[in-house]
Amino acid sequence: MARTQPAWITVREAALELECTETWVRDLARRKRLRSKREYGVIVVNRADVSRRKARPPSRGRVPAGDPGAEAASAATTEVRRAIAAAVVSTGAGRVVFDPAALDRAYELLMAAEPRRLSASLCGRLTVGTEIRSEDYEDAPYED
Protein backbone atom coordinates (compact mmCIF):
# COMPACT_ATOMS: atom_id res chain seq x y z
CA MET A 1 0.00 0.00 0.00
CA ALA A 2 1.36 3.35 -0.96
CA ARG A 3 2.03 5.64 1.93
CA THR A 4 1.20 9.28 1.58
CA GLN A 5 3.67 11.79 2.87
CA PRO A 6 2.51 13.85 5.84
CA ALA A 7 1.49 17.39 4.97
CA TRP A 8 3.39 18.78 7.93
CA ILE A 9 7.06 18.21 8.75
CA THR A 10 9.26 19.15 11.68
CA VAL A 11 11.53 22.16 11.66
CA ARG A 12 14.53 19.84 11.58
CA GLU A 13 13.21 17.98 8.52
CA ALA A 14 12.50 21.29 6.79
CA ALA A 15 16.02 22.53 7.60
CA LEU A 16 17.49 19.40 6.05
CA GLU A 17 15.28 19.79 3.00
CA LEU A 18 16.22 23.44 2.52
CA GLU A 19 19.85 22.93 3.55
CA CYS A 20 19.60 25.68 6.09
CA THR A 21 19.51 25.95 9.86
CA GLU A 22 16.52 25.22 12.06
CA THR A 23 16.72 28.82 13.24
CA TRP A 24 16.26 29.99 9.67
CA VAL A 25 13.20 27.74 9.23
CA ARG A 26 11.68 29.09 12.46
CA ASP A 27 12.35 32.60 11.22
CA LEU A 28 10.60 31.83 7.92
CA ALA A 29 7.64 30.47 9.86
CA ARG A 30 7.56 33.51 12.12
CA ARG A 31 7.58 35.78 9.08
CA LYS A 32 4.73 33.71 7.56
CA ARG A 33 6.90 32.62 4.63
CA LEU A 34 6.06 29.05 5.60
CA ARG A 35 2.75 27.95 7.07
CA SER A 36 3.29 26.52 10.52
CA LYS A 37 1.40 25.21 13.51
CA ARG A 38 1.99 23.39 16.75
CA GLU A 39 1.43 19.65 16.98
CA TYR A 40 1.72 18.18 20.46
CA GLY A 41 3.72 21.24 21.47
CA VAL A 42 6.16 20.93 18.57
CA ILE A 43 6.32 23.41 15.69
CA VAL A 44 5.69 21.81 12.30
CA VAL A 45 5.77 23.49 8.91
CA ASN A 46 3.86 22.83 5.75
CA ARG A 47 5.65 20.38 3.45
CA ALA A 48 4.26 21.92 0.26
CA ASP A 49 5.54 25.37 1.27
CA VAL A 50 8.97 23.89 1.93
CA SER A 51 8.98 22.15 -1.46
CA ARG A 52 7.94 25.35 -3.21
CA ARG A 53 10.67 27.29 -1.45
CA LYS A 54 13.22 24.66 -2.34
CA ALA A 55 12.21 24.76 -5.99
CA ARG A 56 12.93 28.44 -6.45
CA PRO A 57 14.68 31.24 -4.63
CA PRO A 58 12.41 33.60 -2.73
CA SER A 59 11.11 36.57 -4.66
CA ARG A 60 12.19 40.06 -3.69
CA GLY A 61 8.61 41.28 -3.53
CA ARG A 62 6.04 42.44 -5.98
CA VAL A 63 6.69 45.12 -8.53
CA PRO A 64 4.06 47.83 -8.43
CA ALA A 65 2.14 47.89 -11.72
CA GLY A 66 2.92 50.85 -13.94
CA ASP A 67 6.14 51.78 -12.16
CA PRO A 68 8.82 51.73 -14.88
CA GLY A 69 11.66 52.25 -12.41
CA ALA A 70 10.58 49.33 -10.28
CA GLU A 71 10.02 47.17 -13.34
CA ALA A 72 13.51 47.98 -14.63
CA ALA A 73 14.96 47.20 -11.21
CA SER A 74 13.05 43.95 -11.13
CA ALA A 75 14.35 43.02 -14.59
CA ALA A 76 17.90 43.81 -13.46
CA THR A 77 17.42 41.68 -10.34
CA THR A 78 16.13 38.82 -12.48
CA GLU A 79 19.19 39.15 -14.71
CA VAL A 80 21.45 39.10 -11.65
CA ARG A 81 19.79 35.97 -10.31
CA ARG A 82 20.09 34.31 -13.69
CA ALA A 83 23.79 35.20 -13.85
CA ILE A 84 24.38 33.84 -10.35
CA ALA A 85 22.51 30.63 -11.16
CA ALA A 86 24.55 30.28 -14.38
CA ALA A 87 27.78 30.62 -12.38
CA VAL A 88 26.78 27.75 -10.10
CA VAL A 89 28.02 24.45 -11.50
CA SER A 90 26.38 22.11 -8.98
CA THR A 91 24.87 21.92 -5.53
CA GLY A 92 24.25 19.07 -3.13
CA ALA A 93 25.47 17.45 0.07
CA GLY A 94 25.72 20.86 1.65
CA ARG A 95 28.19 22.21 -0.89
CA VAL A 96 28.03 24.59 -3.78
CA VAL A 97 30.43 24.37 -6.72
CA PHE A 98 30.78 27.46 -8.86
CA ASP A 99 32.77 29.12 -11.61
CA PRO A 100 34.59 31.92 -9.76
CA ALA A 101 35.05 34.16 -12.82
CA ALA A 102 31.37 33.90 -13.75
CA LEU A 103 30.34 34.56 -10.15
CA ASP A 104 32.58 37.63 -10.00
CA ARG A 105 30.81 38.97 -13.11
CA ALA A 106 27.44 38.22 -11.49
CA TYR A 107 28.56 40.17 -8.41
CA GLU A 108 29.34 43.19 -10.60
CA LEU A 109 25.83 42.93 -12.07
CA LEU A 110 24.42 42.74 -8.55
CA MET A 111 26.23 45.91 -7.51
CA ALA A 112 25.02 47.68 -10.64
CA ALA A 113 21.43 46.52 -10.08
CA GLU A 114 21.39 47.42 -6.41
CA PRO A 115 23.63 50.48 -5.97
CA ARG A 116 22.32 51.06 -2.47
CA ARG A 117 24.08 47.94 -1.24
CA LEU A 118 26.85 49.04 1.07
CA SER A 119 29.12 46.03 0.83
CA ALA A 120 31.47 47.63 -1.70
CA SER A 121 32.07 50.62 0.57
CA LEU A 122 32.13 48.57 3.76
CA CYS A 123 34.75 46.14 2.49
CA GLY A 124 38.15 47.63 3.33
CA ARG A 125 36.58 50.65 5.03
CA LEU A 126 39.23 50.88 7.75
CA THR A 127 42.89 51.51 7.15
CA VAL A 128 45.93 52.23 9.30
CA GLY A 129 48.56 52.76 6.62
CA THR A 130 50.65 49.66 7.15
CA GLU A 131 50.11 45.91 6.97
CA ILE A 132 48.42 44.46 10.01
CA ARG A 133 46.61 41.30 11.08
CA SER A 134 43.65 40.47 13.23
CA GLU A 135 46.08 38.82 15.69
CA ASP A 136 47.85 42.18 16.17
CA TYR A 137 44.78 43.37 18.03
CA GLU A 138 44.31 41.33 21.17
CA ASP A 139 41.03 40.00 22.43
CA ALA A 140 39.23 42.13 24.96
CA PRO A 141 40.53 41.82 28.51
CA TYR A 142 37.73 40.26 30.47
CA GLU A 143 39.13 40.79 33.95
CA ASP A 144 37.80 44.21 34.78
Place this chain on the structure above:
Amino acid sequence: MRTRRTRTEPPSPPTQTLPSTLYLDTQFLFAYLVADDADHEAAAIIGRRLEALVEGGFARAYLSITVLDELAWKLSGVVYDDENDAPGAWRQLSQPEQRRAYRVHATTVGVLLLLLLEQPWISVLPVDEEVCDRLPLTLTEHRLPPADACHLTCAARHRVRGILTNDRRFAELTDSPVEIVTYGPRRTTESR
Protein backbone atom coordinates in the same frame (compact mmCIF):
# COMPACT_ATOMS: atom_id res chain seq x y z
CA MET B 1 40.65 -2.33 -37.02
CA ARG B 2 38.82 0.32 -35.16
CA THR B 3 40.83 3.43 -34.61
CA ARG B 4 40.53 5.10 -31.28
CA ARG B 5 39.22 8.58 -31.59
CA THR B 6 40.07 11.21 -29.11
CA ARG B 7 37.50 13.85 -28.66
CA THR B 8 38.70 17.35 -28.00
CA GLU B 9 36.47 18.97 -25.45
CA PRO B 10 36.60 22.62 -24.55
CA PRO B 11 38.50 23.06 -21.29
CA SER B 12 36.12 23.39 -18.38
CA PRO B 13 36.56 26.52 -16.28
CA PRO B 14 38.26 26.08 -12.91
CA THR B 15 35.71 25.74 -10.18
CA GLN B 16 35.63 26.60 -6.52
CA THR B 17 33.65 24.80 -3.82
CA LEU B 18 32.21 26.20 -0.62
CA PRO B 19 29.94 24.75 2.04
CA SER B 20 26.40 26.03 1.51
CA THR B 21 26.29 27.42 5.06
CA LEU B 22 29.22 29.32 6.51
CA TYR B 23 29.93 30.89 9.89
CA LEU B 24 31.98 34.05 9.43
CA ASP B 25 34.74 34.06 12.03
CA THR B 26 36.03 37.30 13.54
CA GLN B 27 39.34 36.84 11.73
CA PHE B 28 37.58 36.79 8.35
CA LEU B 29 35.36 39.80 9.07
CA PHE B 30 38.32 41.79 10.40
CA ALA B 31 40.25 41.06 7.21
CA TYR B 32 37.15 41.94 5.16
CA LEU B 33 36.71 45.32 6.86
CA VAL B 34 40.34 46.40 7.23
CA ALA B 35 42.11 47.24 3.97
CA ASP B 36 45.58 46.83 5.48
CA ASP B 37 45.02 43.33 6.81
CA ALA B 38 47.34 40.77 5.24
CA ASP B 39 44.28 38.71 4.27
CA HIS B 40 42.15 41.60 3.03
CA GLU B 41 42.36 40.94 -0.69
CA ALA B 42 41.50 37.27 -0.25
CA ALA B 43 38.72 38.12 2.20
CA ALA B 44 37.27 40.69 -0.19
CA ILE B 45 37.22 38.16 -3.04
CA ILE B 46 35.58 35.38 -1.05
CA GLY B 47 33.21 37.92 0.55
CA ARG B 48 31.99 39.11 -2.86
CA ARG B 49 31.47 35.55 -4.07
CA LEU B 50 29.66 34.58 -0.90
CA GLU B 51 27.42 37.64 -1.15
CA ALA B 52 26.47 36.67 -4.71
CA LEU B 53 25.80 33.04 -3.70
CA VAL B 54 23.60 34.16 -0.80
CA GLU B 55 21.74 36.56 -3.08
CA GLY B 56 21.08 33.70 -5.48
CA GLY B 57 19.81 31.47 -2.69
CA PHE B 58 22.73 29.02 -2.97
CA ALA B 59 24.43 29.74 0.35
CA ARG B 60 23.95 31.39 3.70
CA ALA B 61 26.46 33.32 5.80
CA TYR B 62 26.19 33.79 9.55
CA LEU B 63 27.80 35.55 12.43
CA SER B 64 26.96 35.60 16.13
CA ILE B 65 27.10 38.03 19.00
CA THR B 66 30.45 36.52 19.99
CA VAL B 67 31.86 37.62 16.64
CA LEU B 68 30.48 41.13 17.13
CA ASP B 69 31.93 41.25 20.63
CA GLU B 70 35.40 40.29 19.40
CA LEU B 71 35.18 42.59 16.41
CA ALA B 72 34.17 45.59 18.52
CA TRP B 73 37.35 45.37 20.56
CA LYS B 74 39.72 44.67 17.67
CA LEU B 75 38.22 47.39 15.47
CA SER B 76 38.50 49.95 18.24
CA GLY B 77 42.24 49.23 18.20
CA VAL B 78 42.36 49.87 14.46
CA VAL B 79 40.37 53.10 14.83
CA TYR B 80 42.73 54.20 17.62
CA ASP B 81 45.82 53.52 15.47
CA ASP B 82 44.24 55.31 12.53
CA GLU B 83 43.17 58.38 14.49
CA ASN B 84 46.56 58.68 16.14
CA ASP B 85 48.28 58.03 12.82
CA ALA B 86 50.47 55.53 14.62
CA PRO B 87 50.11 51.90 13.55
CA GLY B 88 50.88 49.67 16.51
CA ALA B 89 50.12 52.38 19.07
CA TRP B 90 47.19 50.37 20.42
CA ARG B 91 49.51 47.53 21.37
CA GLN B 92 51.65 49.88 23.42
CA LEU B 93 48.72 50.89 25.63
CA SER B 94 48.17 49.34 29.02
CA GLN B 95 44.86 47.54 29.55
CA PRO B 96 43.30 50.47 31.45
CA GLU B 97 44.39 52.80 28.63
CA GLN B 98 42.93 50.43 26.05
CA ARG B 99 39.63 50.42 27.94
CA ARG B 100 39.58 54.22 27.99
CA ALA B 101 40.44 54.37 24.27
CA TYR B 102 37.71 51.82 23.57
CA ARG B 103 35.11 54.05 25.23
CA VAL B 104 36.28 56.99 23.11
CA HIS B 105 35.89 55.05 19.86
CA ALA B 106 32.83 53.00 20.80
CA THR B 107 30.50 55.09 18.64
CA THR B 108 32.64 54.71 15.50
CA VAL B 109 32.86 50.97 16.09
CA GLY B 110 29.13 50.76 16.79
CA VAL B 111 28.33 52.38 13.45
CA LEU B 112 30.61 49.91 11.67
CA LEU B 113 28.90 46.95 13.34
CA LEU B 114 25.52 48.42 12.45
CA LEU B 115 26.55 48.66 8.79
CA LEU B 116 27.77 45.08 8.93
CA LEU B 117 24.48 43.88 10.38
CA GLU B 118 22.58 45.74 7.66
CA GLN B 119 24.27 43.63 4.99
CA PRO B 120 21.48 41.56 3.44
CA TRP B 121 23.82 38.62 2.87
CA ILE B 122 24.75 38.20 6.54
CA SER B 123 22.40 36.55 9.04
CA VAL B 124 22.73 36.26 12.79
CA LEU B 125 22.73 32.97 14.68
CA PRO B 126 21.41 33.01 18.24
CA VAL B 127 23.69 32.00 21.07
CA ASP B 128 20.93 30.13 22.85
CA GLU B 129 20.58 27.81 25.81
CA GLU B 130 21.79 24.81 23.82
CA VAL B 131 24.96 26.63 22.76
CA CYS B 132 25.61 27.46 26.41
CA ASP B 133 24.96 23.85 27.43
CA ARG B 134 27.43 22.53 24.85
CA LEU B 135 30.16 25.12 25.42
CA PRO B 136 31.88 23.43 28.41
CA LEU B 137 32.24 20.23 26.39
CA THR B 138 33.77 22.12 23.45
CA LEU B 139 36.24 23.82 25.80
CA THR B 140 37.21 20.48 27.27
CA GLU B 141 37.47 18.60 23.98
CA HIS B 142 39.19 21.18 21.81
CA ARG B 143 41.00 23.41 24.33
CA LEU B 144 40.24 26.48 22.25
CA PRO B 145 40.22 30.01 23.65
CA PRO B 146 36.73 30.82 25.01
CA ALA B 147 35.58 32.99 22.09
CA ASP B 148 36.72 30.44 19.48
CA ALA B 149 35.00 27.69 21.46
CA CYS B 150 31.82 29.81 21.35
CA HIS B 151 32.12 30.13 17.56
CA LEU B 152 32.64 26.40 17.11
CA THR B 153 29.81 25.47 19.49
CA CYS B 154 27.40 27.93 17.91
CA ALA B 155 28.21 26.76 14.38
CA ALA B 156 27.91 23.09 15.35
CA ARG B 157 24.67 23.57 17.27
CA HIS B 158 23.04 25.28 14.29
CA ARG B 159 24.51 22.69 11.92
CA VAL B 160 26.42 25.25 9.91
CA ARG B 161 28.73 23.36 7.58
CA GLY B 162 31.83 25.52 7.63
CA ILE B 163 33.69 28.20 9.57
CA LEU B 164 35.34 30.72 7.27
CA THR B 165 38.65 31.72 8.86
CA ASN B 166 42.40 31.84 8.44
CA ASP B 167 42.84 31.72 12.22
CA ARG B 168 45.68 29.27 12.87
CA ARG B 169 43.99 27.96 16.04
CA PHE B 170 41.08 26.75 13.94
CA ALA B 171 43.36 25.52 11.17
CA GLU B 172 45.24 23.38 13.72
CA LEU B 173 42.06 21.64 14.87
CA THR B 174 42.14 18.03 13.79
CA ASP B 175 38.77 16.91 15.09
CA SER B 176 36.50 19.86 14.45
CA PRO B 177 32.81 18.98 14.16
CA VAL B 178 32.51 21.80 11.63
CA GLU B 179 34.67 22.08 8.51
CA ILE B 180 37.31 24.81 8.77
CA VAL B 181 37.34 26.71 5.50
CA THR B 182 40.43 28.81 4.83
CA TYR B 183 40.47 31.39 2.10
CA GLY B 184 43.14 32.53 -0.34
CA PRO B 185 46.84 33.16 0.13
CA ARG B 186 47.98 35.92 2.44
CA ARG B 187 49.45 39.06 0.93
CA THR B 188 52.74 38.22 2.64
CA THR B 189 53.87 34.69 3.23
CA GLU B 190 54.60 34.36 6.93
CA SER B 191 54.04 36.09 10.17
CA ARG B 192 56.06 39.08 11.16
